[in-house]
Amino acid sequence: MKHLLKVVCFVIIFVILTVSFSNSYTRVNLDNIAVVVAMGIDKGENNKLKVCFQFTNPSSISESGSSETASTILKSVDASSISSAINSMNSYLGKELTLAHCKLVVFSEELAKEGISDIIYTLMNDAQTRPSCNIVISKCTAEHYINNSKPFLEPLISKYYELFISSNQFTGYTSNATLGKFFDNMICQSCDPYAILGGINLQLPDSSQDALTNKETSDKSNSASLSGNTVSENVGLAVFREGALVGELNAIETLAFMCIGNEVKGFLISVPNPQVENQNVDVYLTPKANTKIDVSLVNGSPYITVDCKYCGQIYSMTNDSNYLDSEILSRISESCNRYLEYIFTEYLYKTAKEYKSDINAIGKNSLKLFSTIDEYETYGWREHYQDSFFDVSAQVNVRSSSLLSDS
Amino acid sequence: MTDSKITSKEAIMLVVTIFVSHTIVTLPQNLLSNTKSATLINLIYVGIIAILLAYVIYRLLKNFASLDIIDISQYLGGNVLKSIVGGIFIAYFIVTSSNLLREFCEGLRVAFFPMTNILSILVPFILVLFITNYLSFSSNVKTISLIFPLVLISIVFLFFGNFGNFSFERMFPVLGKGFADTFITGIGNIFAFSGISCLYFIPPYLKEPNQMKKICLSSVIIGLMYFLFCTATILLLFSFFVDVDEVLPLYSAASYIEFGIFFQRLESFFMLIWILEIGSYLIVTNRFSISIFQKITNLKFHKPLAMIFPLLIFGIALLPKNYSIIRFLESNIYAYFIIAIVFVFGIAILFLANLKKRKEKRVKPQKIQ
Numbered sequence: 001m002k003h004l005l006k007v008v009c010f011v012i013i014f015v016i017l018t019v020s021f022s023n024s025y026t027r028v029n030l031d032n033i034a035v036v037v038a039m040g041i042d043k044g045e046n047n048k049l050k051v052c053f054q055f056t057n058p059s060s061i062s063e064s065g066s067s068e069t070a071s072t073i074l075k076s077v078d079a080s081s082i083s084s085a086i087n088s089m090n091s092y093l094g095k096e097l098t099l100a101h102c103k104l105v106v107f108s109e110e111l112a113k114e115g116i117s118d119i120i121y122t123l124m125n126d127a128q129t130r131p132s133c134n135i136v137i138s139k140c141t142a143e144h145y146i147n148n149s150k151p152f153l154e155p156l157i158s159k160y161y162e163l164f165i166s167s168n169q170f171t172g173y174t175s176n177a178t179l180g181k182f183f184d185n186m187i188c189q190s191c192d193p194y195a196i197l198g199g200i201n202l203q204l205p206d207s208s209q210d211a212l213t214n215k216e217t218s219d220k221s222n223s224a225s226l227s228g229n230t231v232s233e234n235v236g237l238a239v240f241r242e243g244a245l246v247g248e249l250n251a252i253e254t255l256a257f258m259c260i261g262n263e264v265k266g267f268l269i270s271v272p273n274p275q276v277e278n279q280n281v282d283v284y285l286t287p288k289a290n291t292k293i294d295v296s297l298v299n300g301s302p303y304i305t306v307d308c309k310y311c312g313q314i315y316s317m318t319n320d321s322n323y324l325d326s327e328i329l330s331r332i333s334e335s336c337n338r339y340l341e342y343i344f345t346e347y348l349y350k351t352a353k354e355y356k357s358d359i360n361a362i363g364k365n366s367l368k369l370f371s372t373i374d375e376y377e378t379y380g381w382r383e384h385y386q387d388s389f390f391d392v393s394a395q396v397n398v399r400s401s402s403l404l405s406d407s
Numbered sequence: 408m409t410d411s412k413i414t415s416k417e418a419i420m421l422v423v424t425i426f427v428s429h430t431i432v433t434l435p436q437n438l439l440s441n442t443k444s445a446t447l448i449n450l451i452y453v454g455i456i457a458i459l460l461a462y463v464i465y466r467l468l469k470n471f472a473s474l475d476i477i478d479i480s481q482y483l484g485g486n487v488l489k490s491i492v493g494g495i496f497i498a499y500f501i502v503t504s505s506n507l508l509r510e511f512c513e514g515l516r517v518a519f520f521p522m523t524n525i526l527s528i529l530v531p532f533i534l535v536l537f538i539t540n541y542l543s544f545s546s547n548v549k550t551i552s553l554i555f556p557l558v559l560i561s562i563v564f565l566f567f568g569n570f571g572n573f574s575f576e577r578m579f580p581v582l583g584k585g586f587a588d589t590f591i592t593g594i595g596n597i598f599a600f601s602g603i604s605c606l607y608f609i610p611p612y613l614k615e616p617n618q619m620k621k622i623c624l625s626s627v628i629i630g631l632m633y634f635l636f637c638t639a640t641i642l643l644l645f646s647f648f649v650d651v652d653e654v655l656p657l658y659s660a661a662s663y664i665e666f667g668i669f670f671q672r673l674e675s676f677f678m679l680i681w682i683l684e685i686g687s688y689l690i691v692t693n694r695f696s697i698s699i700f701q702k703i704t705n706l707k708f709h710k711p712l713a714m715i716f717p718l719l720i721f722g723i724a725l726l727p728k729n730y731s732i733i734r735f736l737e738s739n740i741y742a743y744f745i746i747a748i749v750f751v752f753g754i755a756i757l758f759l760a761n762l763k764k765r766k767e768k769r770v771k772p773q774k775i776q
Contacts (some may be wrong), residue, residue, distance in 0.1 A: 013534060020527030021520065127518050132664055132671070180663060184645040367579035373443055376580055 028389075037072070038104040038149070040142030041119060043111040044078045048117075051085035052076035052143040053097065056158060072157050074147055074177040077178060077380050082122050089233035092312040100128040103161035105179065106137050106142040106198065107246065109238075116185055117243030131180025134165060135237035139199035149232040150201050164234060165196065172255035172267040173235050184241055190363025190381050197236035197248055239355045242382075247355040250346070256347035259340075260306060260360050262290045268315065271339045272316045274331035275320075282316040283336055283398060295366040301387040304305055306344060313335060322399060339395035348390045356386045411545035418609050419626045420555040421548055421691055423603030427558055427631035428688035430637045432510045432613050432680045434599055436656050437738045438638055443584025446638050446662035449593045454631035457600040458624060461749060465623040466715035467757035470764055471746065473616050476607035477702045483760040492756060493703035499604065499748045500692040500699075501716070503672060503741060505723035508532055510733050511685050514655035518678070532689060536644050539690045540697065540713035544612060547694060551687045557631065558684045561677055564656065566636045568673070573643040597750065598742040599628065599634060602750045607757075609694050610659045653735070657681075693717060719774075 026032060036053045044050035077092065079085035095338045104125065109115055123129050138145035168174050177195045185193035235266030236251040237257060249257060256263040263288070270280040288309040296303050312333065314323055322328060339349050351357050364382040370376040413421070419645050442449040476496070481489035492767050512528040539547050572720060584590055606623055610616055644663065653659050658681075661674035697712045706712070727733045 017527070017531065021523055022529075026522070127521070130672075131659075132665060148654035180645070187651060188646040361574075364574055367444075367576050368581070370580045371582045372580050372585045373583060374585065 006357045007029075033098045034093050034097055035091075036097050036099055036102045037101070037189060038106065038146050038161060040076075040106040040108075040138075041082070041111060041116075042108040042142045043114070048078050048080055049082065049085060050076055050078050050143070051082060051089075053089055054146050054157070054170075055158075056156075074143070076143055082119055093387050097129055098175075099123075100127060100130065100388045101158060102133055103158060104146075105133055107135070107137050107195070108138055108140070108146050111142075111219075112238065112245035113135045114239075115242075115244040115381075120179070120183055120186060120243070123179060129179065129275060130177060131183075132159070133179045135177050135179055135195040136184050136198040137195045139197070145198055145200060145232060152275060161291070164313075166256045168258070169263075169317070170264045170267065172258040172264040173251040174254055175237055175258055175261075175263060177237070182240075185359070186240070186363065188361065189365060189377070190358065191241070191361035192357040192382075193240040194359040195238045195240065196234050197238045199207065200232055215274075219265050237359070237361055238278055239351060239357050241357040242357065245325065245380055246357055247351075249351075252343055253347045253350065254345045255407050257360060259287075260291050260293070260309060260344065260348075262287070269336065269339060271332070271335040275328060281314060281335075282315075283312045283331060283332065283396075284315050285310040285312045285336070288395075288397070291367045293367065295362060297369060300384070301389065301390070302362075302366060302384060304348070304365075305393070307350070307395075308340070308344075308392045309395045310336070310340075312396050313400060314383045316400060329398045329400075333396045336396035336398065337394045338398065341392045344392045344394065347392055348388075348392070352386055352388045352390075357380075358382070358385045362388075411543045412612055412614040413545055413548045413609075415622050416620045417545075417552050417617075418613060419629065420552045420647050421627035422602050422605045422622065423607050423633065424551055424555055424558075424684070424687050425605050425630050425689060426600065426626075427562075427633055428507060428684055429599070429601070430562075430625075430634065431657060431684060431770065432507060432514065432655065432669075433652075433734065433737055435634075435638045435641045436652065437742070438596050438599060438634075439597055439642060440738070442576055443583035443590040443640070443710040444503070444580055445593070446596075446642055447578060447635065447760060448581070449583070449596055450599075450631070450634055451571050452590060452640060453597045453599070454627070454634070457597055457631070460597075460600075460754070461603055461606065461623040461627040462755065464603065464757065465620050467754070467761050468610060469617060470607070471610075473610050473613065475611050476611070476753060477699055478611075479760045480756050483756065488756075490703045492693075492700045492752075495748060495752065496604070496607075497696050497699050499745055500696045500746070501700065501719055501723060503601070503745070504689055504692040505720045506727075506733060506736055506741065508685065508689060508720065509724040509727060509735060510730075511655075513680075513681075513730050515656050515678075515735065518658060529721060529724055533717045535657075535686050536689055536693050536717035536720070538713055540717065541710060545695055547743060551690065554680075554683045554687050556718065557680050560679045560687050562633060562657075564635050565661055565664070566640050568639055568666075570661060572663055574647070575643060577643050577646065588766045595742060595746065598745040600630060602630060602748055603627065604745075604753065605691065605695070607753050608698065608718075612770055643699065646716055654730075680750050689720065693720065746753065 003181075013402060018178070034053075034055050037056055038054040040054075042052070053075055054224040057071045057073055060313070070334040075092070077085050077088045078090055086099075090096050107119075124131075149157075149160075151157055151164075154160040165174060165176050168176055174196050175324070177192065177193075182193045184196060185191045231323040235251050235254075237254045238245055239247045239249060255264070255267055255269075259267070266284060268282055268284050270282050273279040273281040288311050292307040294305045294307075314332065347361075351359060358381070363385065365374065366381060370379065429469050439446050440449065468474075468479075474482070477489055477493050480492040484491075491744055502580075508529065509525075512532070516525055518525060539550075548692055606626075609622070610619060613619065613622075637657065640660050644660055658674055658678060661677040664670070664673050665671045693716050696716050700706070700712060702715075703708055727736070
């Protein structure tokens with residue numbers, strides 16, 4: 001009898017719990033959800049947002065073989081907020097949208113200039129949104145950007161969005177700007193947020209560039225020197241101040257940002273060849289140690305010293321190169337030093353004076369100068385950052401070329 | 408009086424379980440909002456004070472062999488004081504565990520069960536208490552001993568998994584909100600060591616009561632190390648953990664752990680371990696509440712109470728109307744409640760009982776053991 005009572009109790013409890021938890025299960029059941037892989041947010045009419053959602057087409061994934069690219073579905077809706085846009089789309093699709101697999105959030109440049117902090121807060125408030133989701137500021141409309149983001153070396157769009165930024169660690173031409181980092185930098189009192197600069201390749205001829213200048217290093221999204229079938233581009237960074245877009249960085253400025261922030265594992269630079277006039281030599285640099293940043297206050301203004309060390313390997317080779325001569329290697333090293341010091345200094349003054357934005361979070365290094373938070377807040381790092389002076393020192397040790405040393 | 412005995416290692420795990428469970432919800436954030444960037448220094452400071460207090464409690468309990476604070480209060484003031492002390496500690500255990508349970512379940516609802524009523528999320532925890540109350544205390548503690556290492560490993564893993572995202576500059580300004588806020592009013596952060604309350608009740612359960620000193624000191628030191636890991640993870644990871652309130656900050660911190668594209672979304676795994684930890688906490692507080700009630704009512708068996716205390720916890724957990732009330736209670740009321748009961752009232756009872764004993768020793772030394 002006692003045993004029977006236990007079994008009855010167990011069955012009753014099992015049934016009650018199954019029924020009560022079934023609603024949550026039903027909501028996240030694969031049959032009832034629409035998986036969003038990317039979301040685009042544009043400025044709509046009458047102060048509204050135009051939100052577009054990109055979904056994977058489950059049937060096309062199963063039907064297409066590994067050689068074919070799975071098709072995607074793009075739907076847009078006008079709404080007063082992100083939440084109401086999701087709600088409207090839920091109603092339209094007859095399924096519930098899930099942002100748990102959303103790898104990319106794209107904002108149009110126009111909207112970003114007006115400020116996106118409220119949207120970022122809303123996205124962070126959503127339990128499904130991943131902090132690792134990338135943020136792109138598109139030079140064109142977000143919808144156009146997503147529509148033209150076609151993975152040409154990947155069959156799956158979701159995998160493409162996960163990996164499209166991975167080259168940044170060995171080029172330094174863009175950064176892995178995620179939602180989590182953006183939110184953190186937006187709230188932090190000693191730093192400012194940044195995002196990936198995206199655009200569509202217009203393939204317009206650019207006659208204003210001098211033939212001898214490094215065109216590829218001044219590239220940024222929408223004006224890159226790429227041709228072919230490429231459509232979306234992600235080169236450069238969008239610089240924010242207090243949640244609003246204030247400027248852009250091109251590829252080489254982004255490289256400077258990456259180097260100062262210790263986010264790059266290696267990168268290629270073209271520096272003037274000390275042996276031959278009007279000719280460049282390509283050197284691949286890898287960090288020897290983390291960049292050291294020191295901040296001190298001189299007459300109330302930040303005095304910032306940046307000290308970086310790299311090892312170099314020469315990539316370019318000509319028929320009269322002699323890289324066994326240590327004198328030549330030291331001259332190339334010196335050329336690299338001057339080049340890096342120049343681009344780092346230019347980048348730092350540009351972000352500090354022009355954009356008034358500390359995207360490298362140099363302000364964190366100033367925290368130790370203050371004993372209390374009140375002192376730090378009274379000083380106001382964000383207001384004083386524009387008065388900063390920079391002293392950049394680069395030490396490059398070019399060791400050798402690659403397989404060939406002397407021609 | 409006790410249904411079974413526990414070893415000193417099991418006792419240490421039991422005490423640390425009480426420390427640990429509050430860190431899973433909003434304890435680290437409450438500490439950070441009190442002392443900001445100076446929280447790690449403040450924790451070391453209040454940790455040292457907590458170690459000293461644990462030693463004081465050990466010295467005060469030493470004169471009463473295997474008696475707990477309820478027996479000692481009976482010795483001090485008879486049945487009236489025993490009932491008052493028992494009632495206060497029952498209220499303390501029930502109210503704190505109800506609030507912790509509700510807060511954790513609210514987090515579970517937000518993260519995993521958005522369409523499920525909070526009542527349904529609370530019920531499985533209450534069922535666990537029903538079942539464990541019918542088992543012996545030592546089997547409960549043995550289960551806790553199995554879960555506890557997993558919880559400890561999860562926090563160490565959380566710390567090292569996020570290590571690459573840490574900014575050590577966030578430890579500055581070194582004095583946070585100021586010297587007074589860190590070292591004078593900052594003493595209030597000692598409420599984090601509320602697990603010390605268990606030290607008042609474990610002597611009757613110990614197989615080796617002479618190991619009490621080791622239990623007192625080891626549990627507080629392990630608890631301190633654990634707090635340092637948790638708070639450092641939240642302080643050094645991102646600034647928004649300090650400035651913006653999160654429902655489950657450690658859960659959010661876990662969502663940042665990624666090892667390449669293969670090992671992602673580990674937070675669900677962490678949550679599974681933490682659910683077990685909250686269950687362990689409830690078992691301990693519930694068993695102590697039953698034990699106290701048994702003593703003040705002179706009941707011989709605890710099984711008739713097996714359903715009453717879990718239902719009490721369940722009822723009180725349902726009382727707050729919304730999450731803001733729970734957070735208000737957690738961050739503004741319970742800190743003082745814990746300090747008053749655990750660190751002032753408890754120690755005062757032991758101290759007075761020791762004075763009485765010393766006085767009796769002087770007057771009638773032949774009557775005192």
